Structures are given as structure tokens and as C-alpha cells.
Amino acid sequence: MEIRKAQRKKAKLRLGIAAPSGAGKTYSALLLAFGIGGKVGVIDTEHGSADLYEDLGDYDIVNIEAPYTVQKYRAALNAFENAGYSVIIMDSLSHAWAGDGGLLDKQGKLADRPGANGYAAWRTITPEHNGLVEAILTSPCHIIATMRSKQEYVLETNDKGKQTPRKVGMAPVQREGMEYEFTVMLDIDMSHVASSSKDRTRLFDGQLFKIDRSHGELLRDWLEKGVEPPPAHESDVLTGVTASELADWTASIEASATLEDLKNIYGNAVLLARNRRDKLSEDVFVTAKNARKKALETVTA
Known part of the structure; x- marks a missing residue:
């Protein structure tokens, strides 16, 4: 510190x-x-x-x-x-x-x-x-x-x-x-x-x-006014999605009521993970999305 x-x-x-x-x-x-x-x-x-x-x-x-x-x-x-x-x-x-x-x-x-x-x-x-x-x-x-x-x-x-x-x-x-x-x-x-x-x-x-x-x-x-902010470097990027964020977004994906809701929520979750350069969290969101999509399609079939 x-x-x-x-x-x-x-x-x-x-x-x-x-x-x-x-x-x-x-x-x-x-x-x-x-x-x-x-x-x-x-x-x-x-x-x-x-x-x-x-x-x-x-x-x-x-x-x-x-x-x-x-x-x-x-x-x-x-x-x-x-x-x-x-x-x-x-x-x-x-x-x-x-x-x-x-x-x-x-x-x-x-x-x-x-x-x-x-x-x-x-x-x-x-x-x-x-x-x-x-x-x-x-x-x-x-x-x-x-x-x-x-x-x-x-x-x-x-x-x-x-x-x-x-x-x-x-x-x-x-x-x-x-x-x-x-x-x-x-x-x-x-x-x-x-x-x-x-x-x-x-x-x-x-x-x-x-x-x-x-x-x-x-x-x-x-x-x-002030000095020019330093250019962004890899080290300046947030280290990843926090455990709380990961749990909240995954729960949101799993609670999606419709395919449209799922698309919107998943899109925001993946955008967060990519901005944080967190491939592991992105993979978690993909898995949750695929499971929820399958469940929703089964209900509407």
C-alpha cells in the first residue's frame, strides 16, 4: 500500500x-x-x-x-x-x-x-x-x-x-x-x-x-487544471470482477424471466468482465447463460 x-x-x-x-x-x-x-x-x-x-x-x-x-x-x-x-x-x-x-x-x-x-x-x-x-x-x-x-x-x-x-x-x-x-x-x-x-x-x-x-x-x-493523467496501462485496469459482483450477476442471469431479459443481463455481465479483462468470470457468465437459455427454451417449447 x-x-x-x-x-x-x-x-x-x-x-x-x-x-x-x-x-x-x-x-x-x-x-x-x-x-x-x-x-x-x-x-x-x-x-x-x-x-x-x-x-x-x-x-x-x-x-x-x-x-x-x-x-x-x-x-x-x-x-x-x-x-x-x-x-x-x-x-x-x-x-x-x-x-x-x-x-x-x-x-x-x-x-x-x-x-x-x-x-x-x-x-x-x-x-x-x-x-x-x-x-x-x-x-x-x-x-x-x-x-x-x-x-x-x-x-x-x-x-x-x-x-x-x-x-x-x-x-x-x-x-x-x-x-x-x-x-x-x-x-x-x-x-x-x-x-x-x-x-x-x-x-x-x-x-x-x-x-x-x-x-x-x-x-x-x-x-x-492539473497534470495530464497517465496513459492507461495493463496494470491500471481493475484486476477482475469481485466475488460479490460475480455472484450478483450470475444470480441475475439465472433469474432471467425471458430470453430478452437474459440477452440484456448477459450482455451487461460480459461487458463488465471484458472491461476488467477477467476471462474466468466471463466463462462463468457464459455457462450460466447457456443453462438459463436452455431452461427458458424448454418452458416455451
């Missing part, structure tokens, strides 16, 4: 935006991306809403339709990464959690199977969620992820002394604690005013502001 001096290195952005519908998540994410610079790609789950802002600048889109599986999100991320994009906007990450075919939907369907229970179903869902988080955190691109906020109305007294309702944003529609995975977490209200609920950059602490390109430029300058 080595003790070393702290050293600031250049970094890639991991920024989350949470806001109610109509508050300007997509618009704000694009302005930040253009401020950072480089090729911008948008993973659009909002039925083409990203196309509405083409006048802001040059960007490309990958559309995702229901079911909003983790596999689709990861495939879109990989497509942009392999094509050399600088900034990827995930608009919106909430669909992967609470959308049609998202993780909550999948957990409910697994729990509703005869003889199943909700707790056991999470053994399938948690590794998929963790795999998506890992894909975001390890991406070579800057990532901006938008999330819908749960909505609630509060009563406020206006200048005439009367109480009027105002729509406010609450916690992001995402698995609890997801916001802590980001370097910066911004909340936007219905007046399009942003504030930071988490900010490791310390650029926006205590501020109320409307997002524009200059905020992306500030982030870019902060991210570029």
Missing part, C-alpha cells in the same frame, strides 16, 4: 441536472455542453425533444424508445464514445429507472412472478443499475445526465396577499443516492433558475443562476 502526495489531475465532467418537466433540462444541458466544447452527442429518450434546439449549435442524436433498458443506454454511450465525441448528454436518465421497461418496471415484473418476491428481484436489478453507473463514471467523455424531478405544489403569498400555488421540483426520479455519483448536481426550478445541491468544483456554491454557455466554459477550465 503506497502513500503519496495529493495531486490534482485533469478530469472528465460528471454532471447531473434535476428539474420538473418544462424547467429547461435539455436546453440547459446543451448550453453547458457547447460551453465545454467539442463534438456533442445526445441520448434522447424524450420523443425527439432534443431536435427542438438545433438552432443552438451543432450536435448529434441517438434516439431511445421504450423499453428503456440499461442495455440500450450503454449501447448508445458506446456508440458516441467509439465515434470520438467529447460530451454526451443523457436526456433523460430517469427513463432507465422509472420508464417503460426501466429497472423499476423490470423489478415489479420479476416480483410478480409465481413464487417470487420483491427482495429476490433486486438481485437482478442492482447489478444492472451498478453496471450503468460504472459505464457513466468510467466513460472517456464528459457526461451530462438529466433527470426528472418529482413534482409538488406549494402555496405562496403573492404581492396582493393571496395564496397561489407554485410548482416546485423535489428529488430526482432515479434510484436513491444516484445524485451522489456526480461531480456536480444542479437543480433547476420552473423559473429556469439553477442551484447546486452538490458541487465538488466549488464553482457554483451558494449561487442562483440561469445556465448559459459561460458556465460550461467555467467547468471546462476547472476540468483542465
